[in-house]
Amino acid sequence: MYKVFLPLRFFLKRKITYLAVIAVTLCVFTVVVVMTVMNGLVTDFVDKNHAFVGDCIVGTDSLVGFGWYEDFLDELRQADFVYAASPVIKTFGLVKSESSSKSGALPVMGIDAVEHIKVTGFASALHYRKDSPLLAFAPQYDSTLPGCVIGIDLLVNRESDGQYIQSSLLPRWVYSVTCFPLTARGALIKSGTSLSANSKIFYYSDNAETGLAKIDSGMIYLALGQLQEICGMAAESKRATAIFIKFNPGSDVERCTEKVARMWADFTLRYSDKSQSWLFDTVTVADWKSYCRETIAPMEKEQTMMMMLFAMVGIITIFIIFVVFYMIVAHKSKDIGILKSIGAGEFAILGIFLRFAALIGITGSAAGLVLGVLFLRKINNLEDWLFANFQWQLWDRSVYAIGDIPDSSGVILPTVVFICAVSACIIGAFLPTLRGVIKKCVDILRVNEL
Amino acid sequence: MNKNNCIMNCSGICKTYQMGAARLEVLKGLDLSVASGEFLAIVGSSGSGKSTLLHIMGALDKPDKGSVSFNGTDLSRLGRGRLNAFRNKNIGFVFQFYHLLDELTLLENVLLPRMVSVGTLGWAKVRKGARKAAKELLERLSLADRAAHKPYQLSGGQRQRAAIARALINGPDILLADEPTGNLDSETGNGILKVFNELHRAGQTIVMVTHDEKIAAIADRTIELVDGRVSAE
Numbered sequence: 201m202y203k204v205f206l207p208l209r210f211f212l213k214r215k216i217t218y219l220a221v222i223a224v225t226l227c228v229f230t231v232v233v234v235m236t237v238m239n240g241l242v243t244d245f246v247d248k249n250h251a252f253v254g255d256c257i258v259g260t261d262s263l264v265g266f267g268w269y270e271d272f273l274d275e276l277r278q279a280d281f282v283y284a285a286s287p288v289i290k291t292f293g294l295v296k297s298e299s300s301s302k303s304g305a306l307p308v309m310g311i312d313a314v315e316h317i318k319v320t321g322f323a324s325a326l327h328y329r330k331d332s333p334l335l336a337f338a339p340q341y342d343s344t345l346p347g348c349v350i351g352i353d354l355l356v357n358r359e360s361d362g363q364y365i366q367s368s369l370l371p372r373w374v375y376s377v378t379c380f381p382l383t384a385r386g387a388l389i390k391s392g393t394s395l396s397a398n399s400k401i402f403y404y405s406d407n408a409e410t411g412l413a414k415i416d417s418g419m420i421y422l423a424l425g426q427l428q429e430i431c432g433m434a435a436e437s438k439r440a441t442a443i444f445i446k447f448n449p450g451s452d453v454e455r456c457t458e459k460v461a462r463m464w465a466d467f468t469l470r471y472s473d474k475s476q477s478w479l480f481d482t483v484t485v486a487d488w489k490s491y492c493r494e495t496i497a498p499m500e501k502e503q504t505m506m507m508m509l510f511a512m513v514g515i516i517t518i519f520i521i522f523v524v525f526y527m528i529v530a531h532k533s534k535d536i537g538i539l540k541s542i543g544a545g546e547f548a549i550l551g552i553f554l555r556f557a558a559l560i561g562i563t564g565s566a567a568g569l570v571l572g573v574l575f576l577r578k579i580n581n582l583e584d585w586l587f588a589n590f591q592w593q594l595w596d597r598s599v600y601a602i603g604d605i606p607d608s609s610g611v612i613l614p615t616v617v618f619i620c621a622v623s624a625c626i627i628g629a630f631l632p633t634l635r636g637v638i639k640k641c642v643d644i645l646r647v648n649e650l
Numbered sequence: 651m652n653k654n655n656c657i658m659n660c661s662g663i664c665k666t667y668q669m670g671a672a673r674l675e676v677l678k679g680l681d682l683s684v685a686s687g688e689f690l691a692i693v694g695s696s697g698s699g700k701s702t703l704l705h706i707m708g709a710l711d712k713p714d715k716g717s718v719s720f721n722g723t724d725l726s727r728l729g730r731g732r733l734n735a736f737r738n739k740n741i742g743f744v745f746q747f748y749h750l751l752d753e754l755t756l757l758e759n760v761l762l763p764r765m766v767s768v769g770t771l772g773w774a775k776v777r778k779g780a781r782k783a784a785k786e787l788l789e790r791l792s793l794a795d796r797a798a799h800k801p802y803q804l805s806g807g808q809r810q811r812a813a814i815a816r817a818l819i820n821g822p823d824i825l826l827a828d829e830p831t832g833n834l835d836s837e838t839g840n841g842i843l844k845v846f847n848e849l850h851r852a853g854q855t856i857v858m859v860t861h862d863e864k865i866a867a868i869a870d871r872t873i874e875l876v877d878g879r880v881s882a883e
């Protein structure tokens with residue numbers, strides 16, 4: 201009876217326990233909010249990369265590309281685990297436009313809109329053709345013209361709150377794209393003594409916002425066939441530089457990627473006597489994570505570093521909680537002696553103080569979690585308000601491609617933080633209590649009231 | 651002293667405190683018997699080991715050598731659980747500094763030893779009777795109207811009387827009091843002594859440590875601790 205009654209009394213009747221609860225609350229609050237924001241940013245970035253490339257990539261870094269890709273696409277589309285597959289050309293071109301200050305060598309990507317929207321998040325990246333992505337390369341004012349989709353940051357400005365200032369009518373802008381066609385051997389095609397270059401005029405048909413700063417600030421998307429032509433990849437056997445693949449929903453990406461790799465190995469064997477079969481050698485099969493490694497890895501490194509910093513904050517937090525408890529229990533060591541003198545057992549006394557600590561831990565952590573989740577829910581409103589009234593912003597939205605501050609903590613993080621905080625309280629109380637119980641209580645009782 | 655009448659017997663008690671290289675021999679083979687119903691006063695200069703002896707008698711501390719037996723049972727043979735039960739049921743402690751729990755009311759403080767003796771379920775059964783007994787005790791000690799007060803709301807004498815009530819709630823065989831008046835002015839102290847005197851007349855065995863030989867005069871028997879032994883009776 202007293203084992204429950206005493207912890208409750210200690211908890212309710214001591215001012216210092218309120219302070220301890222507040223300390224725990226603040227610590228839990230901080231950790232939950234910061235971890236959520238950090239995790240959210242990384243997850244968001246990783247998801248955007250995933251959306252950009254699909255689940256699996258069969259591709260080469262070489263600008264020459266590889267042939268017979270259409271045959272392999274057919275085989276892929278027949279595989280039961282493949283949802284869709286899209287041929288892609290990634291290359292560079294000289295881009296000139298009277299409307300945009302940024303011109304020069306830019307990455308150019310050729311895609312087949314029909315397939316690409318099945319594999320990637322391309323459709324939702326569009327602005328004018330969001331609802332009719334198949335017409336991405338058909339300018340609204342004349343759908344017979346060859347269109348080009350431009351990375352949004354190349355031509356659309358942003359307000360200080362991060363909103364893009366899209367014009368309601370599609371501007372009639374013209375881009376000239378120049379590519380240097382390569383032979384299958386990788387040599388520049390020459391006509392006589394001068395290099396031959398293919399230029400073509402494209403009409404601005406839409407802009408694309410992937411949320412990936414590097415892509416949005418430089419990429420020009422063209423229809424696959426047209427890019428193939430100006431890159432000299434349409435001749436002989438047609439070439440592409442990659443195939444983006446989407447697996448059926450819910451499939452294990454790693455296992456399916458292995459299957460694709462086996463299919464590819466088998467395919468290259470069967471096609472080894474075909475023309476340009478040497479180009480297969482540079483082609484690799486990778487799942488989206490390994491493919492985006494270069495982009496994601498620095499971010500993940502950063503996250504690891506932040507996690508370590510926060511582990512330190514966490515450890516300090518736990519230490520603070522520990523010290524608070526140490527003080528409280530050390531303050532109550534007299535009670536340990538009293539309880540012992542009236543016949544309470546060591547374990548019973550330990551139990552009383554651990555329950556007392558658990559009460560503080562649970563109350564404080566629960567309050568911290570609730571406050572943290574509420575704060576996160578309102579964090580974007582709060583930021584908007586701060587911006588509206590004080591021009592204060594966490595990220596300058598005209599610079600960063602961060603839309604909202606991540607505000608969803610999920611379930612795992614709060615659970616882990618909760619368990620850690622409560623454990624810290626219990627451990628914090630355990631050691632001094634144990635010391636008090638083991639240390640002969642006569643020593644405690646000898647002294648005057650503390 | 652009649653052997654049958656003996657409730658507690660200490661023989662050859664030695665207690666040494668080791669502080670670094672220094673050894674402090676506090677008790678050096680002390681023999682002492684307490685008869686049932688007796689009021690025994692222990693006097694001695696400060697640091698002579700009175701509190702140490704009392705703690706050993708109450709099984710709060712263990713002697714280095716020698717044995718304490720209670721009603722013929724050697725305490726050193728009891729396990730932890732039995733010793734806890736012994737302190738809970740057979741012994742009542744009264745300390746110089748009251749040592750009440752600050753978060754509990756007087757009534758709850760008095761009830762605490764009873765709560766300790768029964769389990770959580772057992773408490774439901776004995777709760778009513780225990781509260782009645784505790785209230786009666788508080789009344790006997792003129793604290794009836796203070797039952798709901800916290801210790802800090804009371805005077806020293808009142809706190810000490812509450813501590814006595816707590817020591818008595820389980821009807822202990824021996825009441826061990828360590829300078830119960832040491833922290834009180836003489837008038838309040840006299841009030842406390844009167845309480846002990848009444849308890850004694852009602853048959854309670856009392857062992858009281860005190861500095862003051864005058865206080866010791868009301869006891870049946872007074873022993874003095876000198877050089878770690880009982881020097882005079």
Ligand SMILES: Nc1ncnc2c1ncn2[C@@H]1O[C@H](COP(=O)(O)OP(=O)(O)OP(=O)(O)O)[C@@H](O)[C@H]1O
Nearest residue numbers: 643667669674676695696697698699700701702703
């Ligand atoms: N834990 C300990 N470590 C070292 N020495 C101790 C310890 N506890 C008590 N002593 C010493 O033992 C001696 C006896 O202490 P004790 O408290 O029994 O004396 P006392 O007779 O009750 O004195 P007082 O009348 O002042 O209360 C003292 O000198 C004290 O300093």
Ligand SMILES: [Mg+2]
Nearest residue numbers: 700701702828
């Ligand atoms: Mg003493």
